[in-house]
Amino acid sequence: MTEPLDPIAHGGGLCEAIARHGGAPSEWLDLSTGISPFTLPVPEVPDTVWRRLPESAEVRRVGDLAMRYYGGSVRPLAVPGTQAAIQLLPLLRPDAERVAIVSPTYGEYEQSFRRSGIKIERVATLDAAAPNRAPVVVLANPNNPDGRETVRDDVFGFIRSHRDRLVVIDEAFADLRQDLSMVGAAGMEPNLVVMRSFGKFFGLAGLRLGFVFASPAVLGVLADRLGPWAVSGPALAIAGHSFGRKDLVSELRDKIDRAHGQTRSALNMAGVRIVGDTPLFFYCDVGNGERIRDALAAHHVLVRSFDHTPEMVRIGLVPDELSAVRLRETLRLVHARPQ
Template identity: 35%
Template sequence: MSVSPQGLEHGGRLNQAVRQWGIPRSDWLDLSTGISPYGYPVPAIPESVWLRLPEEDDGLDAVARDWLGLPAGAGCLPVAGSQAALQTLPALRSPCRVGVVAPAYAEHASAWQQGGHEVVLLGVEEAEVTLPRLDVLVCVNPNNPTGTLLPAATLRCWHQQLAARGGWLVVDEAFLEASNGKSLVGEAHQAGLIVLRSLGKFFGLAGLRAGLMVAEPALCLALQQALGPWAMSHPARYVMAQAIQDQAWQQQQRQRLREDRQRLDGLLSAAGLSPQGDSDLFAWCPGDQSQEHFEALARQGVLVRYFAEPQALRFGLAGGEAQWERLRYALSALA
């Protein structure tokens, strides 16, 4: 398998859409990402946070542990988004054979390949069969882009097999907060289990670049040393601490995301599409006419995410009644 980092596609490339379709940026409805349209209300940041370098003993570790319910033996490392962890982890292993449950967030496969590892893309059934010949297995749960949620029991079984021979199971839980999935963070004190979390999606704080890696302490320390000092900014650490302690806001967020996903499914179904997936932040719609539908929506200034293999569209959530009405009107043209 060959992965070109220059060719990796991501949602949110609005400037590119402006150039390609000739529609002003202000006239676009961007549903191409899985980021919540409701961002956490960031409080005023004290001047001292801007004036001083971040310090590791600022209390964020305890707050994060409490939020995730971590056992005492687990390591917990704040990082500049889960991206910082996933692209550095490959440097912590000698070249080996890595499986990625696909389709998946393309940065995982790219990072391992650039790190000199052999990378194979696998379906869930293929992963079961191929596991004895893998040193590392990476899965996104719920999956990005399909929204498929793997049972925790399946992941535990995979981890046990890999760990028995010094292997790793890397579970990217970037979208877990907006799903009914069960996190594996409570078991990440065990050797060979690495769990990544992100504030970008559920909290709507993608621009903050804030996340966590949970794993055995020695591995967290190794990653911290590889990233170097002050890898996460002081403002990001401050805002993260506020957001993950705000349980009332998180409960409100879960409820409105669930309601919005149901609304999105209704609009997509009425347009003849088949929404799938277990994440409340986006809907996955496979279909042979996906490219035609993508282009038809883009001509109306509605940007969604198109996937060629397998052919599908991914729709994020609209924000506000005007956006929902615009989406409904654009989808009616497809039907």
């Protein structure tokens, strides 16, 4: 049995930041996550949905809606956040002694495999995973935290060339980059697992909902371990509503696009060097990420720094022009690019 691992520090720790730097939540500009600053309007959930256990027919209905929305070829498995599926990935290849993870990336993949005693091999690119022959390969596309992208043809070629290896693709930030998505191939390629996060694009991370696209055999393993009623009735109801409202989805895309431009402009005007980005966050070289993170926090602006790349911070999207000005001026004040 492996020893418990230290938890990873993620973005979104606003309560901890307040405990250290003071202020009320309303006084903070929290840019520490890659979650949309806008929430798709949700419907009123009927009382019966709260009282009753989720019906299997409703689970299938929402799965079908998710398949069409994401462009899949098979009905996905709804999970209580993709983190729940990440915890179970070692079960899919119980014989694996090694896993190749395109790094740096979302740290919970490494944690999950380490808990099962599986050796981690960090590789810089998907191509670099080819010669090491690890039975499992993990790629986030677009990648978190640096926004790196791997074109779909390259991903598809790797999957076809390595059919004996399980390839896990995390598409948590692909809602606005559908040209990268491998969802359509999942289910037809038995060695492919694609995970989609519902909460990031829709601004509903607190709902804890995600979808896994894979072969029936893989989904069966995950569903068996998750057990019945893994996803709540209210989460299913809100997802079903969201997938069906193309008008609201289009408005949300426009808001995110506008916020992305405002955030980029603020960073450029503050002299911050942008190294990478996705539609929902920026990855920036500020010289000393921890120092800048703490200096911004003293002014109640929260961003994310990283141990693996200490010069970097990740900055989420501002919700409006006033917040963009605040970010710009605060960055200027703390000298985000110290000489």
